[in-house]
Each structure stands twice: as C-alpha cells, then as structure tokens.
Amino acid sequence: MTMDIAALRRDTPACASFVHFNNAGASLPPAVVVDTVVEHLRREAEIGGYEAQAEAAARLEAVYGSVARLIGAEPGEIALVENATRAWDMAFYSLRFGPGDRILTAQAEYASNYIAFLQVARRTGAEIVPVPSDESGAVSLPELDRLLDERVKLIAITHVPTNGGLINPAEAIGRRARAAGVPFLLDACQSVGQMPVDVEAIGCDMLSATGRKYLRGPRGTGFLYVRRALLDRLEPPFLDLHAARWTAPDRYEVRPDARRFESWESYIAGRLGLGAAIDYALRLGLPAIRDRVFALAERLRARLAELPGVAVRDVGARRCGIVTFTRAGEDAAAVKARLGAQGIHVSVSTAAGTLLDFEARGIPDLVRASVHYYNDESEIDRLVAALASG
Structure with missing residues (x-):
C-alpha cells in the first residue's frame, strides 16, 4: 500500500x-482518536458515566476484536488494561517461582521488568539469568540454547529495547520456548504499531503492549494477550468483582477468559480511543x-x-x-x-x-x-x- x-x-x-x-515515548494521535475520546467524555458529561458506557457497549466490545486482529489472537485472549507495565505485571506476577527456578531475560531488558524480577527473586529464591548478547547486540540464540534447561520457568524478553533500533529475534526465541515447554512473555511495548506482530508466528504465551507509543492511541491504555492454553494456569495477583465472581460466602470463581486480568473501573473513553487507533493502523x-x-x-x-x-x-x-x-x-x-x-x-x-x-x-x-x-x-x-x- x-x-x-x-x-x-x-x-x-x-x-x-x-x-x-518522540514516537517511542508517545506518538501524536490522529484526529479520529482525539475525536473518539473527547466525544465519549462529552457524552459522559451529558448523560452520566455509567449510562455513556452502556450506550457504547457494542463499540467497547469491538475493541477486543480490533486488538485480536492486530496481533493474530482471539478476543477471549485479550485484556484491556491501563498501560503496558500493568499488562506485563499482571502476567508476570501470576506465575509461581521457587528457590532455584530461573528466569531468562535479555541484557537490554527494561528497568520496570527487571525490578519485578529482582523483587520476585528476593521473595522466592528464584534466579535471574540475562542471556548474553550476540555480536549484533541481540539475544544470542546459541547462549539461549545453552541456558535453556529444566531449571528455567520463564523466558521474558523485550522485543524492541527502549534504547536503540534493535529488534530481538522473537520468533526464534518462541520456537525454543515451545520446544522446551517454557512460558514466553514478550514485552512488545515498542514493537506493536510500528511493525506486524503475530503471536502465533512468534510463539509467545503472553504479550504486553501500550496504546500511547507506535499505535498512536491515548495515554493510560494498553493490553495484555494470554494464550488460551495458559489461561487456566494463571490466577492474577489481585482480583475484583469483574475479574472473578463471588459465588458463596467462602468461594469465588475466576473468569474463564483473559479479562480476569482487568479491573472493573477503567478509562472508557481511552479504550474507545485505543480501538480507533488500532483500526486506523489496520486500515493503513x-x-x-x-x-x-x-x-x-x-x-x-x-x-x-x-x-x-x-x-x-x-x-x-x-x-x-x-x-x-x-x-x-x-x-x-x-x-x-x-x-x-x-x-x-x-x-x-x-x-x-x-x-x-x-x-x-x-x-x-x-x-x-x-x-x-x-x-x-x-x-x-x-x-x-x-x-x-x-
């Protein structure tokens, strides 16, 4: 095109x-995104927040389909959240680690992710193992092969690091993760929106992304993808009455889809704006x-x-x-x-x-x-x- x-x-x-x-920080939104957000906020002022949300229900539901088309997933594998960090955290803190378990990551991993690794390592005795880079600066696949053993419980890699033009070999990493039966969490904060990203081709089990960067969406928006086969193995680090249902005084049931990673209260105008931004990108x-x-x-x-x-x-x-x-x-x-x-x-x-x-x-x-x-x-x-x- x-x-x-x-x-x-x-x-x-x-x-x-x-x-x-400064598009890797926050891109300039197209007019349709601005109009979508402002019009919904105006509608909230006219009829009330709950009423405006109910009126926009079909459009809100369609955002899940837009995200799914963007990354080659199913709508039930998508959670809409406040930002990429929250998306990544909800996936990472749903995993369970113990003493001696290993988390493989990259030398150019982003600070927010690495701080979470350090916190979990301190709490559980898990180990963080950065995979050395190859001569080009990307994750070394031979080194990954060498490190990938029965102790590894997670591979967590940033697709495009924040501090350079590097694209890590996500598909090659995904093939190795699948073969080893190890969950693969991909931080796609900088890649989604500037290049095709297909979760099936990559083979990642979880993917986090933001709206404000290359998607040209509103700030305060993001999404999480979790492969359906992994969903039942993950209970979010915190729940509310949207993520789970209170079934008896001493029992609850977690939602069966990826929306278990969401909260009830959300930025409705922003979600609609995110959908508009994704649809704009898909049209191009x-x-x-x-x-x-x-x-x-x-x-x-x-x-x-x-x-x-x-x-x-x-x-x-x-x-x-x-x-x-x-x-x-x-x-x-x-x-x-x-x-x-x-x-x-x-x-x-x-x-x-x-x-x-x-x-x-x-x-x-x-x-x-x-x-x-x-x-x-x-x-x-x-x-x-x-x-x-x-």
Missing part, C-alpha cells in the same frame, strides 16, 4: 507546529507502516553518520524506527534541550532504563529520535541541520 503522507500529516494537525521524533496496514518507518529510520541514521562528532549508537542486525546517537562534547539532555528550543522533539535514554546494556556498552546516555510514518524527509533534514549548527 502506498501511503498518502500529506493526507496523514493533515490528519495529525500538530505536524504543522513542530517536528515530533502494518507491513506498509513498517516499510515506511524503517526506511525513514535508515535515512536518519545515514544522515546522522555524516555529521562530525555524531555517533549513531544503534545495534542489531534488524533495526526499527528508534534511532539513538551521541554528540561529542554535549550530553544527551543538552542536545534534547537545544533541539526542543527549535521545535524538534527527541528524548533521552539513560542507564536508569536499561542498566545492564548501558554498563556493558560504557555509554552514559543517548539521544533517542524515534520516527513514525507521518514524519517526512524534510523533518530529518531539519534535525540534521539543527545538530550541525550547534
């Missing part, structure tokens, strides 16, 4: 005001989105590499829409502030986000410029010119 970039930019009015290269097509995003990112890397004193820091044999770099003599926060003053949005990655990876690479911080399909080539030129003039 050929994208009409001019039309997509008109559908994103803020493109006329500044250059937004994830292969077309991937091709556009990856091409823009490679163009940006090439232009940055031409600048004296600028070093592109991305790793990985396959790279996505996240571009990271450093500039000699200027820390990342200063670069961000200088670009921001010129109407160019980027972000900063530090060791606080991926400690093991930063320590291994000996880098104190990085500037992160993350592109999306609505960015254009002139914006890349503008970023490069701003860096060159500093």
Whole structure:
C-alpha cells in the first residue's frame, strides 16, 4: 500500500507546529482518536458515566476484536488494561517461582521488568539469568540454547529495547520456548504499531503492549494477550468483582477468559480511543507502516553518520524506527534541550532504563529520535541541520 503522507500529516494537525521524533515515548494521535475520546467524555458529561458506557457497549466490545486482529489472537485472549507495565505485571506476577527456578531475560531488558524480577527473586529464591548478547547486540540464540534447561520457568524478553533500533529475534526465541515447554512473555511495548506482530508466528504465551507509543492511541491504555492454553494456569495477583465472581460466602470463581486480568473501573473513553487507533493502523496496514518507518529510520541514521562528532549508537542486525546517537562534547539532555528550543522533539535514554546494556556498552546516555510514518524527509533534514549548527 502506498501511503498518502500529506493526507496523514493533515490528519495529525500538530505536524504543522513542530517536528515530533518522540514516537517511542508517545506518538501524536490522529484526529479520529482525539475525536473518539473527547466525544465519549462529552457524552459522559451529558448523560452520566455509567449510562455513556452502556450506550457504547457494542463499540467497547469491538475493541477486543480490533486488538485480536492486530496481533493474530482471539478476543477471549485479550485484556484491556491501563498501560503496558500493568499488562506485563499482571502476567508476570501470576506465575509461581521457587528457590532455584530461573528466569531468562535479555541484557537490554527494561528497568520496570527487571525490578519485578529482582523483587520476585528476593521473595522466592528464584534466579535471574540475562542471556548474553550476540555480536549484533541481540539475544544470542546459541547462549539461549545453552541456558535453556529444566531449571528455567520463564523466558521474558523485550522485543524492541527502549534504547536503540534493535529488534530481538522473537520468533526464534518462541520456537525454543515451545520446544522446551517454557512460558514466553514478550514485552512488545515498542514493537506493536510500528511493525506486524503475530503471536502465533512468534510463539509467545503472553504479550504486553501500550496504546500511547507506535499505535498512536491515548495515554493510560494498553493490553495484555494470554494464550488460551495458559489461561487456566494463571490466577492474577489481585482480583475484583469483574475479574472473578463471588459465588458463596467462602468461594469465588475466576473468569474463564483473559479479562480476569482487568479491573472493573477503567478509562472508557481511552479504550474507545485505543480501538480507533488500532483500526486506523489496520486500515493503513502494518507491513506498509513498517516499510515506511524503517526506511525513514535508515535515512536518519545515514544522515546522522555524516555529521562530525555524531555517533549513531544503534545495534542489531534488524533495526526499527528508534534511532539513538551521541554528540561529542554535549550530553544527551543538552542536545534534547537545544533541539526542543527549535521545535524538534527527541528524548533521552539513560542507564536508569536499561542498566545492564548501558554498563556493558560504557555509554552514559543517548539521544533517542524515534520516527513514525507521518514524519517526512524534510523533518530529518531539519534535525540534521539543527545538530550541525550547534
């Protein structure tokens, strides 16, 4: 599919005001997402929150189908939650670990996930084993094979780390997890929305994602996928009257579907906005989105590499829409502030986000410029010119 970039930019009015290269933080939503959220909030003001929810029941139910189509799942395998961290936590803390059990993860694993590993290891005596990276920076598959034994109770990997263009080999990891009978939890926070993600092709048992990043949805939205075959083995770390039913004074029954991981109270306008964002992406097509995003990112890397004193820091044999770099003599926060003053949005990655990876690479911080399909080539030129003039 050929994208009409001019039309997509008109559908994103803020493109006329500044250059937004912070899509791995929070993308600019298209007009339909903004309108969907605002219209529902207005309807709540007009008739009441419960009444507006009842009126939108069919549209809310349709969001589960949209998420399922997006990742190749079934609607009953989807839970809608507040954010990707909550989605990931609900899956991870449903698993049971004991002394000597092993959790295999990546060197570039995200801080929120690793902190949860540390907490569970402290409570249970489980061990955290980071799989060494290969020469490209991705999870080493031979090292994974070496470590994958009867002690391993979970493989938990971030598909696209927050601090670079790397795409970890999720499908190859999934094949190994299936063969070993080990649950595989994939953090797809940065990959869903910028490339096709199919849970059957990947072979993951659980997947967490957010609305605000490459899906271009509202903040405060996310989802969890749990494979149906695993559902009955997982009881969420906490329950309410939506996740379970109180059947007798001393008994309850957990829901049979993935909505056992949800709470009764939720951001209804945001859920509708998430559905609108997913439907927007599906209409464009994830292969077309991937091709556009990856091409823009490679163009940006090439232009940055031409600048004296600028070093592109991305790793990985396959790279996505996240571009990271450093500039000699200027820390990342200063670069961000200088670009921001010129109407160019980027972000900063530090060791606080991926400690093991930063320590291994000996880098104190990085500037992160993350592109999306609505960015254009002139914006890349503008970023490069701003860096060159500093």
